[in-house]
Amino acid sequence: MGLNLHVHTLGEYMKARYGQKIHKLTIDAAFTCPNRDGTLGKGGCTFCNVSSFSAEHGSKASVADQLAQGKERRLDAAKPAKAGKPKRYMAYFQAYTSTYDEYAVLKDKYEQALAVSDIVGICVGTRPDCVPDEVLTLLASYQQRGMEVWLELGLQTAHSDTLKKINRGHEFDVYADTVRRARLYGIKICTHLILGLPGETPQHAHETLDKVLEVGVDGLKLHPLHVVEDSTMAKQYRADRLPLWQLDTYVKTCGELIRKTPREVVYHRVAAYAKPPELIAPEWCGDKWLALNAIIDDLRLHGGQGSALV
Numbered sequence: 001m002g003l004n005l006h007v008h009t010l011g012e013y014m015k016a017r018y019g020q021k022i023h024k025l026t027i028d029a030a031f032t033c034p035n036r037d038g039t040l041g042k043g044g045c046t047f048c049n050v051s052s053f054s055a056e057h058g059s060k061a062s063v064a065d066q067l068a069q070g071k072e073r074r075l076d077a078a079k080p081a082k083a084g085k086p087k088r089y090m091a092y093f094q095a096y097t098s099t100y101d102e103y104a105v106l107k108d109k110y111e112q113a114l115a116v117s118d119i120v121g122i123c124v125g126t127r128p129d130c131v132p133d134e135v136l137t138l139l140a141s142y143q144q145r146g147m148e149v150w151l152e153l154g155l156q157t158a159h160s161d162t163l164k165k166i167n168r169g170h171e172f173d174v175y176a177d178t179v180r181r182a183r184l185y186g187i188k189i190c191t192h193l194i195l196g197l198p199g200e201t202p203q204h205a206h207e208t209l210d211k212v213l214e215v216g217v218d219g220l221k222l223h224p225l226h227v228v229e230d231s232t233m234a235k236q237y238r239a240d241r242l243p244l245w246q247l248d249t250y251v252k253t254c255g256e257l258i259r260k261t262p263r264e265v266v267y268h269r270v271a272a273y274a275k276p277p278e279l280i281a282p283e284w285c286g287d288k289w290l291a292l293n294a295i296i297d298d299l300r301l302h303g304g305q306g307s308a309l310v
Contacts, residue, residue: 007299033097092122152268153171190218258295259306
């Protein structure tokens with residue numbers, strides 16, 4: 001693919017640690033969200049429709065069964081020459097808020113995943129306002145056992161007015177506090193940013209990254225805003241009240257952000273896509289490789305990760 005020639009990718013980071021490619025397996029552990037169950041609000045963030053990114057959404061299968069199913073899908077998609085090679089995996093608790101439950105429930109579900117012999121660790125996706133110290137202590141205990149642990153925080157933007165527009169339900173200072181506490185425990189943080197949120201320009205994205213880097217971060221995910229069915233944004237878009245970034249704007253901004261990111265930060269993702277019929281717009285987000293290949297071209301031409309810091 002070539003991205004690793006210009007970016008410190010998660011794939012290369014994991015390969016350096018484990019000596020082989022580590023595959024992520026997504027899990028829907030039937031968690032909910034305080035922005036859906038009425039604790040903070042109802043309806044969720046305006047961009048949200050979990051079924052657009054989680055193949056297991058709605059599954060009643062156990063954590064172990066979902067992992068087994070994920071492995072089967074990986075094997076079915078593998079080239080024959082590689083299908084028989086031993087593989088190792090990372091369990092990714094992706095759907096909704098994966099630290100939002102009773103401690104005993106969280107512990108049980110995490111440890112179901114970690115009990116599988118070829119699982120090397122877990123990635124836990126959550127909101128910055130749903131990470132109590134007891135969860136950090138639990139995650140740190142897995143790391144102390146030699147497991148790979150990433151806490152993935154959905155910040156999306158550092159701008160308060162945008163956070164209100166998208167019904168996020170928290171401010172940047174909540175995110176900053178969670179990052180500081182997690183890093184005291186030695187837990188690695190991956191921060192999820194959405195570029196092109198309502199009213200935001202590339203300058204907003206630069207300001208967000210500056211604030212994230214100032215607080216401290218170990219990994220990043222960049223994601224283009226795309227509109228999916230059954231989201232509040234779908235109604236806004238159809239009412240012609242939601243302008244979206246063009247591909248060239250996203251690619252240029254991604255390249256600039258990557259170039260100003262220190263080399264030690266691990267990029268878990270620089271693009272994302274959704275499949276029709278869930279995807280409404282923009283059309284270019286329906287092609288898995290279009291944005292990614294364009295970003296690689298931009299980095300090849302203008303410099304890779306950290307080059308703006310030299």
